[in-house]
Amino acid sequence: MQRRVTFDNRLLPYLLLAPQVAVTLVFFIWPAANAIWQSVHLQDAFGLRSEFVWFENFTHVLGDPNYLDTLKVTVVFSIAVTVLAMGVALLLAVLADSKIKGARAYKTLLIWPYALAPAVAAVLWIFIFNPDIGSFGKGLRALGYDWDYRLNGGQALVMVILAASWKQVSYNFIFFLAGLQAIPRSVMEAAGIDGAGPVRRFWTITFPLLSPTTFFLLVVDVVYAFFETFGTIHALTQGGPGKATETLIFRVYQDGVVNNDLGGSSAQSVILMVIVIALTAVQFRFVERKVHYS
Amino acid sequence: MATVEIRNVRKSYGPVEAIKGIDIAIQDGEFLVLLGPSGCGKSTLLRMVAGLEGITGGEIAIGGRVVNELDPKDRDIAMVFQNYALYPHMTVFDNMAYGLKIRGIPKAEIRARVDKAAEILELGRFLDRRPSQLSGGQRQRVAMGRAIVREPAAFLFDEPLSNLDAKLRTQMRVEIKRLQDRLGITSLYVTHDQVEAMTLADRILVMNHGVAEQIGTPLEVYQRPASLFVAGFIGSPPMNVLDGRIDDRGEAVLVPGGQRLLLPQSRPTDAGRPVKLGIRPEHLAAAAADFPGGFSIEIELVEALGADTVVYGRLPDGEALLVRMAGIPTVRERDRLTVAPQDGALHLFDAVTGRRVE
Ligand SMILES: Nc1ncnc2c1ncn2[C@@H]1O[C@H](COP(=O)(O)OP(=O)(O)OP(=O)(O)O)[C@@H](O)[C@H]1O
Numbered sequence: 001m002q003r004r005v006t007f008d009n010r011l012l013p014y015l016l017l018a019p020q021v022a023v024t025l026v027f028f029i030w031p032a033a034n035a036i037w038q039s040v041h042l043q044d045a046f047g048l049r050s051e052f053v054w055f056e057n058f059t060h061v062l063g064d065p066n067y068l069d070t071l072k073v074t075v076v077f078s079i080a081v082t083v084l085a086m087g088v089a090l091l092l093a094v095l096a097d098s099k100i101k102g103a104r105a106y107k108t109l110l111i112w113p114y115a116l117a118p119a120v121a122a123v124l125w126i127f128i129f130n131p132d133i134g135s136f137g138k139g140l141r142a143l144g145y146d147w148d149y150r151l152n153g154g155q156a157l158v159m160v161i162l163a164a165s166w167k168q169v170s171y172n173f174i175f176f177l178a179g180l181q182a183i184p185r186s187v188m189e190a191a192g193i194d195g196a197g198p199v200r201r202f203w204t205i206t207f208p209l210l211s212p213t214t215f216f217l218l219v220v221d222v223v224y225a226f227f228e229t230f231g232t233i234h235a236l237t238q239g240g241p242g243k244a245t246e247t248l249i250f251r252v253y254q255d256g257v258v259n260n261d262l263g264g265s266s267a268q269s270v271i272l273m274v275i276v277i278a279l280t281a282v283q284f285r286f287v288e289r290k291v292h293y294s
Numbered sequence: 295m296a297t298v299e300i301r302n303v304r305k306s307y308g309p310v311e312a313i314k315g316i317d318i319a320i321q322d323g324e325f326l327v328l329l330g331p332s333g334c335g336k337s338t339l340l341r342m343v344a345g346l347e348g349i350t351g352g353e354i355a356i357g358g359r360v361v362n363e364l365d366p367k368d369r370d371i372a373m374v375f376q377n378y379a380l381y382p383h384m385t386v387f388d389n390m391a392y393g394l395k396i397r398g399i400p401k402a403e404i405r406a407r408v409d410k411a412a413e414i415l416e417l418g419r420f421l422d423r424r425p426s427q428l429s430g431g432q433r434q435r436v437a438m439g440r441a442i443v444r445e446p447a448a449f450l451f452d453e454p455l456s457n458l459d460a461k462l463r464t465q466m467r468v469e470i471k472r473l474q475d476r477l478g479i480t481s482l483y484v485t486h487d488q489v490e491a492m493t494l495a496d497r498i499l500v501m502n503h504g505v506a507e508q509i510g511t512p513l514e515v516y517q518r519p520a521s522l523f524v525a526g527f528i529g530s531p532p533m534n535v536l537d538g539r540i541d542d543r544g545e546a547v548l549v550p551g552g553q554r555l556l557l558p559q560s561r562p563t564d565a566g567r568p569v570k571l572g573i574r575p576e577h578l579a580a581a582a583a584d585f586p587g588g589f590s591i592e593i594e595l596v597e598a599l600g601a602d603t604v605v606y607g608r609l610p611d612g613e614a615l616l617v618r619m620a621g622i623p624t625v626r627e628r629d630r631l632t633v634a635p636q637d638g639a640l641h642l643f644d645a646v647t648g649r650r651v652e
């Protein structure tokens with residue numbers, strides 16, 4: 001039987017829904033609509049007049065060879081962050097799930113990075129990797145390795161990838177650990193009796209049974225890498241050196257806020273939105289079919 | 295096929311001793327049932343044989359080889375779990391074939407073995423299904439199938455039938471018995487159901503608080519329980535136990551109600567010894583009111599079970615006495631009734647230790 005909650009006052013349900021609807025409208029629908037409107041207009045330098053220009057902003061953006069470079073950086077960055085954040089988190093979760101000494105303290109410590117603001121986390125990374133003051137950076141230089149992410153684009157990209165993954169590891173860890181703990185112990189024991197060693201047990205039992213969690217985290221992490229790493233990149237490298245760490249989301253900010261090209265920036269936002277929606281749809285369409293929901 | 299020897303095996307969880315030294319040698323092809331109340335350590339002992347729990351003290355040998363330090367996979371055993379522990383993401387076929395694939399058995403033989411097991415267990419139609427698409431009884435069968443295709447040295451069962459309804463349980467019990475007769479594989483079977491134990495076992499190990507109270511065939515355990523605990527645990531309804539004392543000539547037992555029950559043989563050395571007197575409810579029968587050694591009871595409750603009737607009576611001194619009679623009830627509540635034990639129905643136990651007095 002289904003239970004229905006009823007309200008005496010007909011207005012009350014709408015009133016209770018209102019805050020959520022308002023938040024969605026103000027912070028999502030309205031900016032998104034705004035971006036779409038802006039993306040088909042051209043504003044003058046003072047923002048006083050704007051002119052409808054059809055898809056000129058889009059052709060402009062997509063015709064820019066620089067934009068393709070940014071896209072490449074973004075693809076490398078997103079794949080690396082997703083793979084690294086999920087791989088490391090899964091490894092740590094498997095370790096935390098086995099019976100080791102101090103597992104509780106270890107679990108708590110692993111969750112901490114998630115509570116850190118991106119800017120604060122970035123400052124920590126600077127303290128570690130700065131070639132002049134960072135412990136790791138200084139160490140590398142002392143060993144004779146020419147470490148300076150402020151000059152070397154490849155090194156800068158590695159650093160932002162590490163920093164961005166590190167923050168997401170905590171989040172993934174919590175979900176992977178919960179997923180692992182939901183696998184009945186007797187199933188693992190049965191596999192052990194059937195002759196499977198730990199590695200085979202992992203790949204033939206644990207990993208398939210974790211697939212719903214893995215799929216969920218894949219979607220979340222890709223969205224994270226595309227959209228939510230702006231703060232980390234901004235604080236660490238500002239997209240530099242050159243444009244070596246400029247991702248799509250960073251470029252939206254760069255062109256819109258710094259270079260004042262609102263139309264171009266909006267067109268990029270819209271492109272970015274389409275990319276993420278398409279990616280998520282593809283994941284649901286093709287990856288989810290391989291997922292086992294029990 | 296192999297023997298399983300358990301030599302003075304102990305298990306402690308920190309300060310708690312769960313298994314306090316158990317000794318038993320299980321013959322090749324024997325069906326041993328571990329029977330005991332919840333928490334007595336049955337699963338712990340079985341899991342030690344499987345290698346899922348460490349062994350605190352003593353030795354376990356399978357097929358003459360000490361396995362204390364071996365991983366479960368190297369012990370050549372198969373186990374059926376209470377919750378079946380099937381691999382939820384695999385088909386029935388793959389569930390059964392998993393252990394064979396790992397052992398590198400050729401595909402054609404895997405196919406043949408699984409098909410054969412499926413035929414024995416009537417699972418042929420379900421080979422392509424996932425466990426979630428099966429009923430409880432079918433899942434149970436898959437778990438059995440997974441064990442038999444392996445053709446292991448020994449089967450371990452941990453309450454495999456306790457999640458089934460009563461009818462299915464009886465059916466599967468018979469099936470397990472048939473399988474064991476057919477395959478002849480050494481089996482250890484944990485249960486707290488005495489009917490399962492009595493019907494399946496070659497021998498029963500009755501456990502209590504981590505100790506083996508008695509090891510014997512089902513009939514030995516029923517006919518000559520080694521302790522008050524075993525006497526109370528085996529048999530339904532449980533054995534009546536009365537305080538008593540052997541008389542001064544060692545010929546009879548005196549109970550507080552005044553009855554004098556003749557012993558099968560006189561035991562002068564035990565004269566005057568306080569004992570516990572055990573009489574099974576099914577060994578009491580209605581008798582004439584003035585029958586010597588008869589118990590006069592007031593009937594409090596009559597349970598008609600169809601094939602037989604259980605009478606809950608009370609002795610004049612307030613002690614309860616259960617009587618089980620064949621057929622439908624011939625007495626009513628609040629009636630008075632005299633019952634007397636049949637010949638050879640008396641069990642004597644030490645009043646202090648509870649051990650059987652022969
Ligand atoms: N991991 C553990 N840590 C501490 N004590 C344990 C552990 N596992 C079992 N025990 C204790 O050991 C005793 C035996 O447990 P066991 O599971 O073997 O009982 P059992 O006879 O199988 O009972 P049941 O019929 O309820 O399954 C119990 O008192 C239990 O509390």
Ligand SMILES: [Mg+2]
Pocket residue numbers: 336337338
């Ligand atoms: Mg148990």
